[in-house]
Amino acid sequence: MLRPLHQSRRQRLPAFAGGLLVLLAVAAFVGIALSALLAGRMTGGILQAFGDPVVRSVLSFTLWQAFLSTLISVGLALPVVSALARQPAFPGRIWLIRLMAVPMGLPVLIGALGLIGIFGRNGIVNDALVSLGLSQPISVYGLTGILIAHVFFNLPLATRLMLSALERVPAEYWRMSASLGLSPIATFRFIEWPVLARVIPGAAGLIFMLCVTSFTLVLIFGGGPAATTIEVAIYQALRFDFNPERAVSLALLQITVTGVILIGLSLLPAASDTGVTSGRRFHRFDGRRPLVRLIDALLLSLAGLFLILPLGQVVVSGLQADLARLISQSAFQQAALTSLLVALVSGATATLLAFGAVAARTEIDTLRNRNVGNRAMSIALASLSSLVLLVPTSVLATGWFLALRRSGEIASFAPLIVAGINALMALPFAVRVLEPAYREHRARTGRLAESLGLSVAQRLRRVDWPELKRPFLTALAFAMALSLGDLGAVALFGSENIMTLPALIYASMGSYRSTDADGLALLLGMVCLLLALLGAPGTRQASEREAPDAR
Structure with missing residues (x-):
């Protein structure tokens, strides 16, 4: 009886050690950045930041644009969700749902270029307005452009979260509404709204946080000091004004704001995309009236056009560029190599950190008697997914920029620091991919592996790796795609220290070489698409495993 217990402890010890190593590595990386911020505070700080009228204006705009973006995204998602739920036989419904997953994995810079091509001064929308006789076309820059861009990226997220909740409504509810002869408005009031009301607060809170910490979209569409968020103000304080004191004060202010928002989010019901929104049909009877079908078809068509036109614009504009010339340039080759x-x-780091955290948490959950240390470790590992929201990219980059500036080694260590920041940014996604697969695998093979007396190395090689190889590759591919499209950390370190493809695209936009920027964006998008396709098999299998439970 003692030998299996001894073997169980021997198997758990490496997992515990791995989880502790993950916590120490993340704590050291984040701690050095925060220490540099506090040491560089000088005479500034949170109180002085709140006393600065410019900073107060930046804070007000940050919260205001986030509120409006959230309100519009959730408000527009409501009729789209109802239309998708009412019309299970709508032509192309499955592709529209899949299309809504694209903006969530699309590099922000590519989406921004597509939106400029559609809503910019010479875009399709303004050309149509001019042809109708309007002399003052819509400006895509400023608050208007920020809202359009945030809605483009967050409307699909809100739609998927809410549609996932509606798809879990029992079919008997819809049959009952049909037998009572409820109208679509009554069905929404008595069936859909009570379900959506439980999801909307969490979804809105998540979108609000994403808009508060938005950097690239505000940097491109901001259009000046009147439309600047805290993250962009940090970038401007370091790169243009070279005012480290203000950058530190803004970074501390950003942590304070995100901390308050996270506390608020913890009080709201969680909203999660369970993966059920893959087009599963269920019978609805309130969408069969001709007028309702016409309105729903119009809503879904407009939503599809809003998403697909910017993506198509990137492809069309990119193909008009001289791709062969761009590829042959040394600047592109160096930026592409650096990006890869x-x-x-960053992808390998995020995947290994995620595996260590997932393995340790799984082993802790299998313990019958968990002490205070086990519980604390499990909570700390679970909190890693929220760390990237509490300490955003701009804050980490600012702290490390100040730390490296004192040693004069910014250029030497910039690629490693950017990779580390991107790894933390991708860590929640890697955990989400690996955790279901690892827990299922551990439940099926854990006792057998212990009874065979396999060593840790043998178990990894013969039992774990063959089963977890595909989820590993999926997590690696998604983490790499996120890193490839990131501009936040790279922008703060500057092109003289590190040049990646997003930085090269942004530099081309700043130099008014829009055609080159479109071509580079197409090339970057193709690489990210290839990585997404490489990771797709693992995602598909995970969805197949989760679908029966969700139903």
Whole structure:
């Protein structure tokens, strides 16, 4: 009886050690950045930041644009969700739902270029307005452009979260509404709204946080000091004004704001995309009236056009560029090589950190008697997914920029620091991919592996790796794709220290070489699409495993 217990402890010890190593590595990386911020506070700080009228204006705009973006995204998602739920036989419904997953994995810079091509001064929308006789076309810059961009990226997220909740409504509810002869409005009031009301607060809170910490979209569409968020103000304080004191004060202010929002989010019901929104049909009887079908078809068509036109614009504009010339340029080759190396390092780091955290938490959950240390470790590992929201990219980059500036080694260590920041940014996604697969695998093979007396190395090689190889590759591919499209950390370190493909695209936009920027965006999008396709098999299998439970 003692030998299996001894073997169980021997198997758990490496997992506990791995989880502790993950916590120490993340704590050291984040701690050095925060220590540099506090040491560089000088005479500034939170109180002085709140006393600065410019900073107060930046804070007000940050919260205001986030509120409006959230309100519009959730408000527009409501009729789209109802239409999708009412019309299970709508032509192309499955593709529209899949299309809504694209903006969530699309590099922000590519989406921004597509939106400029549609809503910009010479875009399709303004050309149509001019042809109708309007002399003052819509400006895509400023608050208007920020809202359009945030809705483009967050409307699909809100739609998927809410549609996932509606798809879990029992079919008997819809049959009952049909037998009572409820109208679509009554059905929404008595069946859909009570379900959506439980999801909307969490979804809105998540979108609000994403808009508060938005950097690239505000940097591109902000259009000046009147439309600047805290993250962009940090970038401007370091890169243009070279005012480290203000950058530190703004970074501390950003942590305070995100901390308050996270506390508020913890009080709201969680909203999660369970993966059920893959087009599963269920019978609805309130969408069969001709007028309702016409309105729903119009809503879904407009939503599809809003998403697909910017993506198509990127492809069309990119193909008009001289791709062969761009590829042959040394600047592109160096930026592409740097991007791939940084993405590989950050992707591998994120995947290994995620595996260590997931393995340790799983082993802790299998313990019958968990002490205070076990519980604390499990909570700390679970909190890693929220760390990237509490300490955003701009804050980490600012802290490390100040730390490296004192040693004069910014250029030497910039690629590694950017890779580390991107790894933390991708860590929640890697955990989400690995955790269901690892827990299922551990439940099926754990006792057998212990009874065979396999060593840790033998178990990894013969039992774990063959089963977890595909989820590993999926997590690696998604983490690399996120790193490839990131501009936040790279922008703060500057092109003289590190040049990646997003930085090269942004530099081309700043130099008014829009055609080159479109071509580079197409090339970057193709690489990210290839990584997404490489990771797709693992995602598909995970969805197939989760679908029966969700139903």
